[in-house]
Structures are given as structure tokens and as C-alpha cells.
Amino acid sequence: MPPPDAPPDAPPAPGALRAHLLAAVPAATASAARVLRVLLDDPGAAHLTVTDVAGRAGTSEASVVRTARSLGFAGYPQLRLALAAAGGADAAGAGEPVALLTGDLTEGGDLAAVVATLAALEREAVTATAAALDVQVLAAAAEAVAGARVVDCYGVGVSALAARHADLGAARLGLVSRLRTEPHAALVSSALLRPGDVALVVSHSGRTREVLAAARRAGERGAVVVAITGSAANPLARCADHVLVAAGRETAYRAGATAARASALLLVDCLHAAVAQRLGGEAVAALRETHRAVGGQERVR
Structure with missing residues (x-):
């Protein structure tokens, strides 16, 4: 990820934000990857303050801000607004709340739910790749x-x-x-x-x-x-x-x-x-x- 003083790239359009977050995970630092996963897995991420995100990700507020800048935003407030806009776009075009699916398994869990989770994650990956x-x-x-x-x-x-x-x-x-x-x-x-x-x-x-x-x-x-x-x-x-x-x-x-x-x-x-x-x-x-x-x-x- 670029250093904190690097000029940000152009931020993605709301409809492509989720794909942008997914694509950023593999190259992210450990702390930035945790921030990205918080934003990906919480459908209400737009309501989280920088302190909330930092706490959930187990990192500093400065790290959250750096992550936002690496995604092309001037800071976390701008990313938060984009998350709100993207949430509206997802609600208009998605048939199910994919962000609620973390992909974790529990012993003795409902197999039908496992199948639904896998199917949703596959759709998410393909859609993000195309976007x-x-x-x-x-x-x-x-x-x-x-x-x-x-x-x-x-x-x-x-x-x-x-x-x-x-x-x-x-x-x-x-x-x-x-x-x-x-x-x-x-x-x-x-x-x-x-x-x-x-x-x-x-x-x-x-x-x-x-x-x-x-x-x-x-x-x-x-x-x-x-x-x-x-x-x-x-x-x-x-x-x-x-x-x-x-x-x-x-x-x-x-x-x-x-x-x-x-x-x-x-x-x-x-x-x-x-x-x-x-x-x-x-x-x-x-x-x-x-x-x-x-x-x-x-x-x-």
C-alpha cells in the first residue's frame, strides 16, 4: 500500500467500491487487511466511526486513515460517505445481504447455510473481479x-x-x-x-x-x-x-x-x-x- 504521504488515486465509483476493497486485501499490510475486512463484513460499516473501525480491527486510528488514503480517498470521512453510497447501490441491486456472510464454519452448523454462504462468496468474488x-x-x-x-x-x-x-x-x-x-x-x-x-x-x-x-x-x-x-x-x-x-x-x-x-x-x-x-x-x-x-x-x- 502507498505511504501515508502519497497522493491518493481517484476513488472508485460507489458500485465498484466493494470490488475495490476486495482487490486491495491481498497486497495490504496486516493492519490494513484487518481494516478492510471490518468494512467488508459489516453491512452497517458506513455508521462506524474511525474509532469504531480501529477498535474492531485491533489497530490504530492512524492506520484506518492510511487505509482510506490507499484506497483513493482523502481520509476516512470520505471513505465513510462512499460506504453509505455503496450501501444504497447494493440495496438497489443485490438480492441478499452478502456482506453478512463471513464464511466461517461452526461444528454441527446448518449445511444448507454453509451451501448458501459458499454460493454467496463465489458470486461476490466473480462480481468483484468483473467490476x-x-x-x-x-x-x-x-x-x-x-x-x-x-x-x-x-x-x-x-x-x-x-x-x-x-x-x-x-x-x-x-x-x-x-x-x-x-x-x-x-x-x-x-x-x-x-x-x-x-x-x-x-x-x-x-x-x-x-x-x-x-x-x-x-x-x-x-x-x-x-x-x-x-x-x-x-x-x-x-x-x-x-x-x-x-x-x-x-x-x-x-x-x-x-x-x-x-x-x-x-x-x-x-x-x-x-x-x-x-x-x-x-x-x-x-x-x-x-x-x-x-x-x-x-x-x-
Whole structure:
């Protein structure tokens, strides 16, 4: 987060404030993250004074003010007004009070409530990701992928799921794609990339050592690095040419990567759609042929 004397960026519109808060959590300091969670989890946060927020977050009032400034506001009073405006927008457009759902589980709790909580958190993550997505960045990333000689897709652990989705989608569009979910395989593949190739790197933390090394090697080789990650300020984002941020609220029983899984898949789908737009008839023909191939196999019993 920027230092307290840094000039604030433009604050988000009321409808995008919740997405802005979610996107800020991964890169926030420990105290700022607690402040953000207080504001996210309390539907009446607009009524909280700076002292109230500081007390609930277990931090100082100065930390609350710094957090507000890091979000683009002149101070906490301005953030509080934005929370009030956002609350009105949420009430007009939301079907349920998602902010009431903290995602915590209790032993012997109602399973139906657990399902409802998970569904609400997934919707919240996807909605926040879409609201915060920079379409110009998406377009630039799609342009690079559409014109690449080869697209390498890197990801390990939970992030490998989105990397595999990216690889399959690229292949369906007729692109030459290579999935690398084993760390050493990613390092070897990145060492052979050329200028104009693309390394599509999925890592929620943006700090997985081997994946980060592969991304850096790809950049050194002249390849375009497209990152799908949980923060625009982590090490992977800093070495990428284009950064797509996947929002997701970590809870007591969901790690950050798991919480952002649906958001990462959404970003991959958005990227594929943008690539298909640029490829035009070529993509349509590839999709038709691959659909015919898969459909034909399904009918053989």
C-alpha cells in the first residue's frame, strides 16, 4: 500500500467500491487487511466511526486513515460517505445481504447455510473481479495471445486448474498451447520461448518461487507475460506485461487461491472471448472443428 504521504488515486465509483476493497486485501499490510475486512463484513460499516473501525480491527486510528488514503480517498470521512453510497447501490441491486456472510464454519452448523454462504462468496468474488477488470488490459493481453507463436500456460496447485482451463481454451481456438503444471517443466519451457511468444502465468499469491522464476525467465527471453493473480502489487504482477486480478475473500476454511478459483476461471474465459474476437473466422472454424471432433467421440459407444 502507498505511504501515508502519497497522493491518493481517484476513488472508485460507489458500485465498484466493494470490488475495490476486495482487490486491495491481498497486497495490504496486516493492519490494513484487518481494516478492510471490518468494512467488508459489516453491512452497517458506513455508521462506524474511525474509532469504531480501529477498535474492531485491533489497530490504530492512524492506520484506518492510511487505509482510506490507499484506497483513493482523502481520509476516512470520505471513505465513510462512499460506504453509505455503496450501501444504497447494493440495496438497489443485490438480492441478499452478502456482506453478512463471513464464511466461517461452526461444528454441527446448518449445511444448507454453509451451501448458501459458499454460493454467496463465489458470486461476490466473480462480481468483484468483473467490476475491477480493466478492459484495456484484457484487450492488450488478448492481442498478444492471438498473435503468439506459442502460448505457455503455467500454474501449480489450485492455480493449475485455471492454467489447464487456459490451455484447453487456447487449443480450441487453434492456438499452439503448452500446459506446464510441474515447476521444473515450466522452467525448461520458459527458457525456450522467443520474442512474441506468450507465458500465461496463474498464481494467486504471485510468490510461488518456481512459477515466478519461470515468468521472469519468459520475460528475459522476450516473451509477453500475462499474469492472472490475486493482487496487482505482488512479485508476479511486477514482472508481468499484463495483469488480470482475480478477487476472492479468504476465510478460515478457504485459502486465498481456492477463494479466487472461480474468479481466475472467469478471467480465462474473458481472455479467450477477447482472443476469439480478434481471430474472427479463424477462431470460429477452429471451434467448429474441435466441437465436431469431441462430439463425434461422444457418440461412439
